[in-house]
Amino acid sequence: MPKRSIGELESQVVQALAAEQLLRPYDLKVAVDRGRVVHLQGIVDVLAEKIQAEEIARGIRGIFGVENSVTVCTDGDINDDAVRFEVAEELHADPQLVHIGVDVHGGVAHLKGRVDSLAAERKAVRTAAKARGVRGIRSNLKVEESWPHDSATLTTNVDRVLAGFPQLTGSAIRPETDRGVVTLTGSVTKAEDMELAVEMAGTVEGVRSVRNELSVNPDVESIIVTEIMDELLDDPFVREAPLVFAVVNGEIQVEGAVKNKEQKRRVEQAVRETARKHRNQIIGVNNKLIIDPD
Numbered sequence: 001m002p003k004r005s006i007g008e009l010e011s012q013v014v015q016a017l018a019a020e021q022l023l024r025p026y027d028l029k030v031a032v033d034r035g036r037v038v039h040l041q042g043i044v045d046v047l048a049e050k051i052q053a054e055e056i057a058r059g060i061r062g063i064f065g066v067e068n069s070v071t072v073c074t075d076g077d078i079n080d081d082a083v084r085f086e087v088a089e090e091l092h093a094d095p096q097l098v099h100i101g102v103d104v105h106g107g108v109a110h111l112k113g114r115v116d117s118l119a120a121e122r123k124a125v126r127t128a129a130k131a132r133g134v135r136g137i138r139s140n141l142k143v144e145e146s147w148p149h150d151s152a153t154l155t156t157n158v159d160r161v162l163a164g165f166p167q168l169t170g171s172a173i174r175p176e177t178d179r180g181v182v183t184l185t186g187s188v189t190k191a192e193d194m195e196l197a198v199e200m201a202g203t204v205e206g207v208r209s210v211r212n213e214l215s216v217n218p219d220v221e222s223i224i225v226t227e228i229m230d231e232l233l234d235d236p237f238v239r240e241a242p243l244v245f246a247v248v249n250g251e252i253q254v255e256g257a258v259k260n261k262e263q264k265r266r267v268e269q270a271v272r273e274t275a276r277k278h279r280n281q282i283i284g285v286n287n288k289l290i291i292d293p294d
Helices: 006-019 047-058 080-092 118-128 151-163 191-201 220-233 261-277
Strands: 029-032 037-041 065-068 101-105 108-115 136-143 172-178 181-188 209-216 243-248 251-258 284-291
Touching: 006 029, 006 047, 037 047, 047 065, 080 101, 080 108, 080 118, 108 118, 118 136, 151 172, 151 181, 151 191, 181 191, 191 209, 220 243, 220 261, 251 261, 261 284
Parallel strands: 037 065, 108 136, 181 209, 251 284
Antiparallel strands: 029 037, 101 108, 172 181, 243 251
């Protein structure tokens, strides 16, 4: 499938962050490296906003990971007692979370008590992260053993949640549920997708725990396209050319416009070298490059 350039991915992350009203005032800095990892920097008021920024960036198709260096900075001094009070206020505002206790040490909120699902635990963590002064959260919550939920319904709900993430739609993930324990089997193309699948399965109401039996099998076609683009990004003579690469039925497809014969030669050379390197998977090249001086 076609791959977007690093500049396109960076723009998409910036636009996605700007579209979130709570994050818009912070002007977070975004950079995407050659490994398609997003680097986030800036300052926000509460931990929940830092978490939200990372989730937005991680949800962009084509992003392989996120390095979150956003700093949480609360106006004015606030001690652990004050933080504990604010966390308790946030939790007690939700009837599902009123029974959860909290201790705070060095700005880290330690949640304690019992919940009936991983989704409830995740909700408690996200709610506590809204409180001012929270620097981190550790969950000591225990998930109750009793389980009234129907396994088939839980499996269907997990399937539905995973289908909502574009980066997982091409993966062969098979969930099975037994007394609230979801087992994920199958394969994904990268470790970040595996982590996302496990995390999202745990957000389904009624899931008590997630057993990860997924394997990581890299997508050879995506690797080939990424290698070509990385090679061209190192060449300042062609890095800005509007090019699209894809691998279809064992054939590298090249489309786009270059300004002159030298640019065309350099692109074709990068494609040929990559095709030669992967000759066991590539049977040919479909070159649709055009020269457009304008």
